[in-house]
Amino acid sequence: MNLQAVLTIYKAEMRRFFRTYQQSLIAPVISTSLYFVVFGTAIGGRIDQVEGVPYGAFIVPGLIMLSVMTQSIQNGSVGIYFPKFQGTIYEILSAPVTFIEVVAGYVGAAATKALAIGTIILITATFFVDFQILHPISMVAFLLMTCVCFALLGFIIGIWAQNFDQLSMIPVLVITPLVFLGGSFYSANMLPPFWEGVTRLNPVFYLISGFRWSFFGYADVPVGVSLIAIAIFTAVCLSVIWWIFRSGWRLRD
């Protein structure tokens, strides 16, 4: 195992994160704060409790997940896309590293950044609403697993993308709608039966449900199902990345 290479990629990516802290850190905190102001305080004040939880607090897990998923994908995709775009990917391809080491470096850094942003948003939320975390260890575990599996998805998008349009297409056109329709701002029980059924087809719904359970002890689906969903998602992403490195798709001629 070339741990030095993993560490090298990780450190370089983290340096880039801190070099662009305005875009990396401040922007997501501001946009999430606006969600709290608009949905939590302004609109939330007029909505009854959801499943026994005040609406402002109910949306906290969903908002954290929204940011964490978006940031994981963005950091995971940009990390590998930029070397491709700049041509510096030759260094990765000609180095004595396996795909596991490359993925560990890039995805590890992307997940760390998303985790940092998720933590900051969690702290920010405490300024707007009162809430408690019933299962803190589970909450951290869910957060970590979500960061890793969405950073893996981002990594795949970064390899697939051949221009900046494609780089932003999947997050904007696919991921954001899935997150919004995955129960970030509502419980599936609030929907008519047909749409509740549709929601259950959305993989993100299971992640948000599990994460919300770690806060309030309430979930739309059993926690075990959420864990299985994350495990399947991670396994699928890892398999795709393994195939990409094995076949050289969009990396090696």
Add this chain to the structure above:
Amino acid sequence: MAPQTSPIVQVQGLTKTYSGGFTALDNLDFDAREGEILALLGPNGAGKTTLISTICGITRPTSGSVTVGGYDIRRDFRRARSMIGLVPQELVVEPFTKVKDTVAFSRGMFGKAPDPAHVEKVLKQLSLWDKRDNQVRELSGGMKRRVLIAKALAHEPRVLFLDEPTAGVDVELRKGMWDVVRELREQGVTVILTTHYIEEAEEMADRISVISAGRILLTEDKAALMRRMGHKELRIELSEPIAALPPALEGRGIELSEDGHSLIYSYDSSAERTGITRLLSALAEAGLVMSDLSTHQSSLEEIFVSLVHGPDDDNEREAAQ
């Protein structure tokens, strides 16, 4: 000249066919000896970059085998790649990274622990030490090229591939880079360079490989190649022009120039007898008076053109001139 040693890079029957069907390397055999400077010459599209990319692991071979230091690039890729440093053709460096950080990054990618002393040595060797805290984007093209060399040397490779290292570099910098390459050879690094500048190969290489249409046409010691394929010409200027060759000079391989002012004699400079002494005696016997004489040897460029395009093209080229 580099000592005769066993190959450190050995390529056998290498074929690379791209997905579009284009065969860039066609059952190619190639080797590089330890500690030599080998120039890989070839026209555009000959397969130079594909060959380097395949050896370095960037391009996947269709068939054939490649070993570096005895290690197969696929089965034992970690050991094989650890020995290789690559300077690509394009100026591709992360623009917002500091010079010392990008060099340290390259070292880390090859599994080597951070060694600021080595990074400092490499940067000083390439006259980049003063720029160590600058972002790469602030450097000139020539400096960026040297940063790429520094990155390739960061992990102390035994084989260095330089793909068009002096493309777009001014004459002064180019000569500076030649000095760096020679220093590396003295340190025992095998240098394989591709170049469009024939004089670069002529100036630096111990051996020359000529590649065309995905095949190596020859690999030979530069001096031997120039002796074997290079013609030498003796040009004798006459004080008075003549209309035709005197009978005493006929049948000796001498040509008379169109204006009748010069005699041109082609010979093999490595032969035991060049025939020059007898020619000069015959000239005196014929009563011709010389005003000047000069010699001209084929350049590597002429040899290269003749190898790649054949002697007919060579003649056409001369006729065109």
